[in-house]
Amino acid sequence: LTLLQCTIFVESAQVERHLIAQGCKESKPNAFWIEIVKALEERIYFSSVTCIASEEDELKAVNRILQRQLDHPDAQIHVIATLLQQYHCEKGVTCATVNLGQKYIPLLRAGISGWFIEHEPHFEALGVNRTSENLESTELFPDNSSGGKQIGHEFCRVASSIAPANIVVLYGSADAPHSTARIHGFIKGMQETCPEAGHVINYAFYADWSAEKAAELLAPVFLKDGSISAVIAANDDMALGALVAEHEVRPDKHLVVAGYDANSYTKPLLESDLMFATVDQNPPSGLVNTLEVMLSDKATGATDFGSPNNCSLSPGPTCSLDDYNKIQSVAWKRLSKALPNKISTDVAMRVRDASELVIREKLLVYNPAVLPPTGNTTTSEDEAEPVEVLVQMKNFDIYELDAAAESTSGHGLMLLSWKDIRLSWSLVDFPDVEFIHVDINKIWHPYVVIDNLLKSGSAIPVQQIQTTVYPDGSVVWEQNINAGEFRCASIDDTVLKFPFDSHRCGVDLTQYSVGEFTMVPTLELPPEVAFDVHISNDDWAQGSISVELDIYQESKFETLHFRVGMSRNPMFVVLSLVVPSFILNMISFAQFWIPTQSERINLDRGGMAITTILAALALREAMVSEVDTAFTLLDLFMLISLCFHFIGFLITAYESSYGKTKRDTSSKMGFLNRMGKLTLPIIFGLCNIVLSIFWANGIWELFYLSVAEIICVLLLNRKDQNRMGQLMSYHFSSGTLRERVGWSTPSRPVGDEEAGPEHQENIVRYMRWRAVAARELGDRTDAERTAASSTRRGTGEPHGTKELGDSEAQNAALTLQRYFRKNMRPKSSSERSDLEMFSPDGWTA
Incomplete structure (x- = not known):
């Protein structure tokens, strides 16, 4: 199809263009001319292309074109040629030392337009008057x-x-x-x-x-x-x-x-x-581009150039030969008469780093004190539109948050972008320069300061990295924000709920000069793009990101607030502080389950109480390092725990000291022991349940622990009561007691609500004897009490209550008293006196 198209064109076209070039023949190639011919063929349509390497080649090419003109006198024929130079001739071929171009004179005299690259014919040396003969010849030469x-x-x-x-x-x-x-x-x-x-x-x-x-x-x-x-x-x-x-x-x-x-x-x-x-010599704006410009409507005045059918350079699928011929015949005629005889084309230097050329060219007459033109400036320089500056925080890493000091520590990159058309360049002139790096101090740039910087981990808080300029004049100023502390200006009032606190922290940027630039375009970016932040501390979870702009009414300064939500991960604090503190309280309450048969045991209780208090104080000190002097609900929890530790210690100390100085201690000891075993744990659990519900909308770990603790306490106390009943059953069923008191065999075991009258009578007799013995022992000294007990033990009589510990005796008394009151229902005064005789004071003594 291409050959057919070219054949049709050659045979029927009214406009023809022929290229005669040296240095492109295989027998004598030249890199420069090969590239020139290739570029011309790619961008301009030629009817023929001839490479010459001898005077014979040149003469044949000229004669062929001249014959074409003679055969088609109405055709518009144009020649783009290079005069053959001696150093481009093939070896073994004799070429003239100087080529005056005399071979092309017949072409010009035949009305053919000539376009000569680097050299045109030497008309004066050949004795030709180009003006009088109206010869159309133009020389295109690079600006050497x-x-x-x-x-x-x-x-x-x-x-x-x-x-x-x-x-x-x-x-x-x-x-x-x-x-x-x-x-x-x-x-x-x-x-x-x-x-x-x-x-x-x-x-x-x-x-x-x-x-x-x-x-x-x-x-x-x-x-x-x-x-x-x-x-x-x-x-x-x-x-x-x-x-x-x-x-x-x-x-x-x-x-x-x-x-x-x-x-x-x-x-x-x-x-x-x-x-x-x-x-x-042939940059994008050089020789080939100049030929293209000749065909443009700006250079020739042809109104049809640039039409949608693209007929200005070559025929093709969208351009018929007739349309092409009509346009070209008019364009070339206007062009040849409108342009001067000599045209200098652009050249461009190539170096190792072409960006250096761009930098020197752009900064040669650049004034950094003048604002970049925005396209909307007025005639007055003072009323110029402010430059739109886009601010971004990239790869910003927050690695620590100090809730007590209300500050964060982090580092990242700050990018400021704006457009300065004075720094733009054409990719046509510098195709290999996609960007350049310039010294920020040599161009205009916005001044911003970090408004909430508390202190920096480096002598240079903000370090200039590089400034990159792109072909359209876009400037990107990249700065490194070194590790530093930043004030959390908008921290939430959630420290009270520590460790369930959350904050909004980040970086505040304030402009240093008013009226020169505005940071409003930053708000057009998605917050995640404007503030690319990452929290590397596992103690904190990242929340929503926001970017806000404040303009102070008095000073007109703009401040950008880059904010990110940060919520503490509470599990570490719960497992390291709350749960251990709760367990310490359970250990403290466990002291009341230790038997108290001697002063040594009481001292063991006191040691346990003191140990748990010291451990609780150590946990409290660990918490202070997290939130410093701020009062939190965790403080309240620790305070409650410490109070219960202290109450338990007081009860233990009181039991030990009161038992040494008072004779009748059974009633008070039983009450205090019940407080330590039952009342204090239940109150502690209920307080924690209430606190956990209001603590950050539910700290369920503490809630579940407290519920479990209350259930366990109730079950343990119930089991303890059953154990006392079983112990009394054992005493009542022993053969020695039955013989001494004269009891009959009980029909049911103690603890059964349907015990028979015989069993009930035995219990009453036993309890009466216990009361009498208690009175006898209570009026004596410790030594006499011991001796009396030994005397009874030697005579086979029951020897008081020393077989049971104090806590067991107290619980047994309560158990039996509840049993008798529920099941015996006294009907006479004597029965009521029996029940009164069975009292905690009498039994526990």
Whole structure:
């Protein structure tokens, strides 16, 4: 299809464009011209492309086009050509030293428009008056002088460490004016930039654009003169020859080398620092782009250019040949008459890091004291619109929260973004520069301060990392916030519910200057994007994120509040403080279950009480380190626990001291023992149940422990009462007691609610005897009481209550008293007196 389309076009087109180029033939290739031809073919449609490497090739190409014009006198034919130079001729072929372009004169006289790259025919030397003959010829040449200047500027920067430098310059050929323009441009640029450096050009050679010739010329120079430190060549091939000569003659030296043409093989040389610069004659805005501009409606005035059918450059599926021919015939005629005879195209220097070129270019006339234009500025500079600044916190890590001091510790990155079109550049001119890094102090930037910074873990709380500028002028200023403490300005009043407290903490940023910029655009971002925060402390769980902006009415300063919710993980505190404290209370209550048959046992109770108090105080000290002086519900829990510890200790101390000084202690001892076994644990459990319900809407661990504790206490007391009843049954059923008192065998065991009258009578007799014995023993001293008890033990009589411990005796008395009152129902005064005789005072004594 492509061949058919081209054939149809050639046969029927009214507008034809032909390209004649040197240096692109396989027998004599040249990297620069191969790339030029390739770029032209990709972007502009040609009817034919001819590569020439001899005068014969050139003549045949010209004659073919001339014949085409003769065969189609109505066709608009245009030629884009390069005059064949001697150094592009094939080996073994004789070419003229100077090509005056006489072969193209017949084409121009036949009405064909000529576009010549680098050189047009020498009309004066050929005796041709282009004006009188109305010849349409235009010369397009790269701005070689400008390219040389750029090399000179860059050389001053690179060679500053070796000044003064001894330089060798390599020209192409004596008859090549563009070679001279490049070298002279270099000299001028060097003189403009660093005249004080004293750089000297020691040698100058014509190397005929050849790498071999350059290496041949420079090798003996390097051997003779070891002071040569730089070579500036008019093309890349000669620069490559200089590197070859240096490597062969003095490989231990480093030569500062620059070339011209920016051939593809120079890229690795630049990256490896073997060359410091070269010049691209065909940058995106150079030669090929200039030809495209010629076809644009801006250059030609053709109103049909840029139409949706895309007929301005080449025919195709959306552009018929007729449409294309109509547009092109008009455009080329206008173009050839409207443009000047000589057109200079842009060049661009290529270095190892092209971003340095952009930086120097942008900062050359940059004034950091002037606000970036926003597009909405007024005529008055004082009334300029504030710059919109986007603020983001990235990778912010909060690793500690001090609830007592109301502060957090963390670190992260702070990013400030804004647009400054004065720093923008075109990717067409610098295709390899996607971004640049600049010194923030050399451009305008917003000033912000961390308003809630308490102290920093570094001498520099905010460290500048880098400032990145993108092609559209977008600036991203990245700063590192070193480890520091930040005040929680909006901390919630939930410390009371510790360890179920939650807070909102973060970073506050306040602008340092009013009117220059605004941070409002930050609010347009999702909070999670504006504040990228992470809590690395396992004691805290992360909550919602918010970003708020406050504007102070008086000062007009803006403050951004970056906030994140933080809720404490209570399980550690519950397991390490609450549960151990609860268990300590259970241990304290357990002292009342220790038998008290001697003073030694009472001392053991006291030691246990004191130990649990000290342990509770140690736990309280551990809690103080968490919340310092703030009063919390955990404080209340610990205080309640400590109070119950202390009450238990007082009861134990009172039992021990009161029993030594008082004779009749049975009633009081029984009451105090019941308090320690039953009343105190139940009250403690009920207090904890109430506290757990109001403590952070339910601390269920404490609730369940308290309920379990109450149930266990009730069950233990019930079991203890049953045990006393079984113990009394044993005494009543023993043969010795029955014989001494004269009881009959009971029909039912003690504790049965349906005990028979015989059993009840036996119990009454036994309790009466116990009361009489208690009275007898209660009126004597300890020694007499012991002796009397021994006397009875020797005569076989029951010997009082010393077989039972105090706590067992008290519980037995209560058990039996409840039993008799419930089951015996006294009917006479004597029976009532029997029941009165059975009292806690009498039994426990």
